[in-house]
Amino acid sequence: MFERILYPTDFSEVSLKALRECLPEIVRPGVKELHLLHVLDITTLDVEAFSLQEVYEEKLEKLKGDIKGMFPETEIVTYVSIGIPSLEIAEYASGKGIDLIVTPTTGENIWRRMFLGSTASNLARATKKPVLLLKYEKKEEEILPTFPSCSGIFSRPLVALDFSKCSIRIVKTVKKFEELIESGILLHSVDYGGIDELEHNIEIARKNLEKTAKGIKAEFELEVMVGTASQAIIGTALAKKATIIVIGKKGRSFLKDLILGSTAERVMRDSKIPVLLVPCD
Structure with a gap:
C-alpha cells in the first residue's frame, strides 16, 4: 500500500467533505503518514500572504485534531506554504517522499477549464507523483461524489x-x-x-x-x-x-x-x- 499520502486542502466544502467521508476509507493500515497541506495562493490574495500563514497553521492544526480519531494508526503531518498551489503541492510531494497525492475535483465552468485550468488539472501536469482524483459534483446545493463508494475504490x-x-x-x-x-x-x-x-x-x-x-x-x-x-x-x-x-x-x-x-x-x-x-x- 501507499505509505505516505498527501492531501492538499483549501478548506472548501468539497475538500472537507472528501477528507472526512472518503479519505478514512483510503488511508488503511499500512499507511504511515497522512500529510495535510494548505497553500496560500499568492495569485489571489489581496493582503500580505505572510500575515495569514500563522492563522492557517492554527486552522490546519485544529482540523488535524478534529479528524485524528479517523486515522488511528497514521501519523498526521500539517504544513502551510505560500505560492502557486499546483507547484507548491508538487514540490512538497517531491521533498517529503510522498507516494500518493489525493485530491477531490468538481465540474467547472468550461471556459475556466479551457483557459485557466484548475488546481487539480494543473497539479496533474506539474507533479511526478501519482495523483488520485476523487470526482464530485454539486446537486441542489449539495456536494456529492459521482462514484458509489469510497471503501471500494481500489476493488475493481x-x-x-x-x-x-x-x-x-x-x-x-x-x-x-x-x-x-x-x-x-x-x-x-x-x-x-x-x-x-x-x-x-x-x-x-x-x-x-x-x-x-x-x-x-x-x-x-x-x-x-x-x-x-x-x-x-x-x-x-x-x-x-x-x-x-x-x-x-x-x-x-x-x-x-x-x-x-x-x-x-x-x-x-x-x-x-x-x-x-x-x-x-
Whole structure:
C-alpha cells in the first residue's frame, strides 16, 4: 500500500467533505503518514500572504485534531506554504517522499477549464507523483461524489496500458494496492496502423495484456478495443463497472493540452469515477 499520502486542502466544502467521508476509507493500515497541506495562493490574495500563514497553521492544526480519531494508526503531518498551489503541492510531494497525492475535483465552468485550468488539472501536469482524483459534483446545493463508494475504490480498477515504458510504471503502481483488488480490467486501445494491420495489432495487444496480467496477483479481464483511447477507456469503465481508472500521464506543454488534448486529460475531465494518474516522465 501507499505509505505516505498527501492531501492538499483549501478548506472548501468539497475538500472537507472528501477528507472526512472518503479519505478514512483510503488511508488503511499500512499507511504511515497522512500529510495535510494548505497553500496560500499568492495569485489571489489581496493582503500580505505572510500575515495569514500563522492563522492557517492554527486552522490546519485544529482540523488535524478534529479528524485524528479517523486515522488511528497514521501519523498526521500539517504544513502551510505560500505560492502557486499546483507547484507548491508538487514540490512538497517531491521533498517529503510522498507516494500518493489525493485530491477531490468538481465540474467547472468550461471556459475556466479551457483557459485557466484548475488546481487539480494543473497539479496533474506539474507533479511526478501519482495523483488520485476523487470526482464530485454539486446537486441542489449539495456536494456529492459521482462514484458509489469510497471503501471500494481500489476493488475493481480499469488499467489502461499502451505497452510503452509508461506501462511499466503503471503496473508498479497497481501492485502497491493489489491486495485490495477483487478483480480488474486490463485495457489497450488499438488506434494506430492501417485497416490491413488491424487484426494483427489486436492479436499482439492481447498477447501483451496476457503477459502483463501474469505479473499481478489479482484476477484481470483482458480488453482490446479499437478506436479513440479516451472513449474506449471511459466506455469500458462504465460497462464493466470499474471503481477506478488507472492511466499514465506523459509530459506535455499546457498549450498543447489546451489545443490537442491528451488521453489522460480527457479521461481526467470526463470520467465520473475516480482516476489515478501515474506520471511517466
